[in-house]
Amino acid sequence: MLLGDDLREALSAVSWQIQLLPPQLKVLAHCIAALSASISFDHAIIGPGSKPASLADRSVFIPGADLREYGVRRTPMYRALCAEALRLASEVGIYLEPSEANAGSCFVLQFLEDGKSSRPWAVAYFSHIRALYDSSPNMRTHNMAILTGLLLMDVMETTLRRQPVLVSHHDQLLITGKDIVSLENLYGSIQSMMQVRKEQPLIPVAAMRPYMFHVTRLARELIDSTPDFARRHPLDERAITEFITSLNHLHSIRSLVFDQEEQVYPGDSLFSPAEQKKRGLHLNLRSCAYIMAFSRATLVLALHRELVRRFALSPPPLTTAPPTEHWRAERLALLRRQVGEMADLTLEDVARSLRFMPSLPHIAHVHRRTVLGWAEFCLDEADAKGSVTPKRAAAIETVSQALKLIGYSWPLPTGLIERLDSYVATHHSASANPLSFSTFSEDSMFVDMFPAPLDNNWMSVFTAPSGVGNETQNEVVLPPAGYGYGYGWTGL
Numbered sequence: 070m071l072l073g074d075d076l077r078e079a080l081s082a083v084s085w086q087i088q089l090l091p092p093q094l095k096v097l098a099h100c101i102a103a104l105s106a107s108i109s110f111d112h113a114i115i116g117p118g119s120k121p122a123s124l125a126d127r128s129v130f131i132p133g134a135d136l137r138e139y140g141v142r143r144t145p146m147y148r149a150l151c152a153e154a155l156r157l158a159s160e161v162g163i164y165l166e167p168s169e170a171n172a173g174s175c176f177v178l179q180f181l182e183d184g185k186s187s188r189p190w191a192v193a194y195f196s197h198i199r200a201l202y203d204s205s206p207n208m209r210t211h212n213m214a215i216l217t218g219l220l221l222m223d224v225m226e227t228t229l230r231r232q233p234v235l236v237s238h239h240d241q242l243l244i245t246g247k248d249i250v251s252l253e254n255l256y257g258s259i260q261s262m263m264q265v266r267k268e269q270p271l272i273p274v275a276a277m278r279p280y281m282f283h284v285t286r287l288a289r290e291l292i293d294s295t296p297d298f299a300r301r302h303p304l305d306e307r308a309i310t311e312f313i314t315s316l317n318h319l320h321s322i323r324s325l326v327f328d329q330e331e332q333v334y335p336g337d338s339l340f341s342p343a344e345q346k347k348r349g350l351h352l353n354l355r356s357c358a359y360i361m362a363f364s365r366a367t368l369v370l371a372l373h374r375e376l377v378r379r380f381a382l383s384p385p386p387l388t389t390a391p392p393t394e395h396w397r398a399e400r401l402a403l404l405r406r407q408v409g410e411m412a413d414l415t416l417e418d419v420a421r422s423l424r425f426m427p428s429l430p431h432i433a434h435v436h437r438r439t440v441l442g443w444a445e446f447c448l449d450e451a452d453a454k455g456s457v458t459p460k461r462a463a464a465i466e467t468v469s470q471a472l473k474l475i476g477y478s479w480p481l482p483t484g485l486i487e488r489l490d491s492y493v494a495t496h497h498s499a500s501a502n503p504l505s506f507s508t509f510s511e512d513s514m515f516v517d518m519f520p521a522p523l524d525n526n527w528m529s530v531f532t533a534p535s536g537v538g539n540e541t542q543n544e545v546v547l548p549p550a551g552y553g554y555g556y557g558w559t560g561l
Contacts, residue, residue: 076101092161093170099157100177103150106143107478108429115142130429137476137486144480151181164193167200176219180434186232191223195235202243213278216244221281221364222435224288228371229438234289241282249282252318259325273326273357280322284364287315291371304379304401309372313408316369320418323361355425362422363436366415370442373412376405412446419443420464423471432471433478440475444468444485451492462496465489 076094083089087098106114110121118138121129129136158164158178163171175194182190198216220236227234242248250258255276262272294308380401386394423440426432432440447465451457457465469489472481 093163093166093168093174096154096157096161096163097170097174097177099150099154100174100181103147103154103181104177106147106150107434109143110139114146115139116146118142133470133473135473135476137473137481140476140479140481143478154178154181158190164189164196167197167204169201172197172201179223186230188227188232188235191235195240199240199243213244217278217281220244220285221360224285225364225367225436226438228288228292228367229442231292231371231375234292236285236289238286238289241285245278245282249279252283252315252322255279255283256318256322256325259322263325273354273361276322276326277357277360280319280361281364283315284319284368287312287319287368288371291368291375304397304404306400306404309376309404312372313411316365316372316411319361319365319368323358323365327358327361359422359426362418363439366419366422366443367436367439369408369412369415370439370446373408373446374442376401376408380405413450416443416446416464417460420467423467426471429474429477433475437475437479440468440471441482441485444472444489447492448485448488456495457492459496462493466493469493 076098079090079094080087080098087095087102090098108124109115110124112120120139124130154174155178158174163174172194175190175197179188179190179194220241224234224236259272259276262275290308291312294305294312383398383401386398419440423432447457447461447468451461451465466489469486472486472489475481476486
């Protein structure tokens with residue numbers, strides 16, 4: 070994909086007069102300007118009033134800060150810039166000619182047009198990528214990481230929206246160049262790798278591509294198995310059971326890599342590097358942990374919503390109904406409870422990941438809808454029970470604080486945070502020794518709120534960590550797992 074240096078050189082050649090750029094680059098520049106408006110602190114974007122001195126202003130970007138006013142203030146200018154980018158894109162016709170610049174513009178435009186069910190820019194984006202892969206032999210070598218991340222971003226968004234997934238299995242193979250090891254084999258391979266590479270924090274990076282491949286595959290399978298027409302037929306219990314098993318595998322893989330990091334990497338925490346020079350590496354490792362947790366959490370939330378919806382649309386069978394109908398109703402209720410319990414546990418993973426998020430764009434631009442979804446989950450559960458436990462209140466507070474950060478970029482649903490905070494307040498004032506919830510650690514993303522784009526690649530802060538995906542140049546090989554579907558091993 071187009072790197073920031075390419076656009077910067079083109080702008081420099083025309084003395085930074087954006088109107089003099091070639092048409093395709095002009096559209097891309099306007100798209101980037103519109104997207105950048107979602108994090109800008111300039112008065113021209115956020116209007117009059119107080120503002121951060123910089124994106125590293127620790128008097129503004131502090132744990133617990135409520136930044137929602139900035140999202141509200143920037144909305145008019147953000148929408149105006151989006152409208153101009155869309156106008157230019159339609160005028161130039163970027164959806165007609167495949168190019169890296171047009172593909173990048175189409176992806177950003179789909180992000181800017183958040184909410185349209187037809188998703189025309191996403192369709193154009195994938196069309197361009199397929200054409201570019203056919204015409205450019207170097208496309209996979211240099212773009213595997215970012216394209217894998219963009220595929221994941223797209224399927225996560227469509228999964229939560231219950232929209233058709235545009236990513237096919239062929240698209241995944243087109244990017245990776247080969248099929249990926251099974252989840253069972255991946256787990257076994259990581260176990261073997263941990264035994265021989267205890268001193269090297271390469272395991273998370275090595276596991277990322279197959280992990281993201283399977284998350285993308287599972288998202289596609291979930292949408293394909295639960296479309297509208299499927300709800301007119303009995304629940305495919307076998308498909309749901311296999312999906313739950315895959316979710317458990319994903320959880321086991323992430324736990325194996327990260328939950329015992331102090332034992333695996335003694336003396337130097339993945340998230341608290343002893344040496345400042347390791348900061349970049351550890352930020353990447355934090356990104357791996359965050360992406361693994363949130364991508365699986367999105368699948369869990371989507372499955373939970375689907376079963377709740379199916380249960381609500383399935384009235385209890387009459388007493389005179391055949392035994393098979395009673396059995397189906399009982400099985401649906403059982404699956405709903407099972408996935409509900411999984412969602413309860415996953416919420417704790419979400420809260421922990423939010424406390425160590427790698428940067429604001431990860432949450433505000435990549436997983437905003439996921440955080441909103443989990444906030445709604447918290448409220449649905451709390452409203453149904455009438456109260457929350459201290460442990461759940463701690464998770465709710467973390468979600469609320471994360472939403473207040475997201476509010477820096479986007480307006481939030483009215484009253485959402487107030488409802489969340491009302492449940493937290495009941496525990497803060499419940500006794501003379503109020504609970505002290507550790508929302509964000511001192512080594513959380515506030516240390517690197519807005520990390521510099523890697524290699525001047527402006528999309529890198531929104532997608533995959535550095536070093537994930539360029540494996541053809543520096544290949545990391547997982548050792549044989551010794552069991553599974555017969556893949557045996559995979560070179561990442």
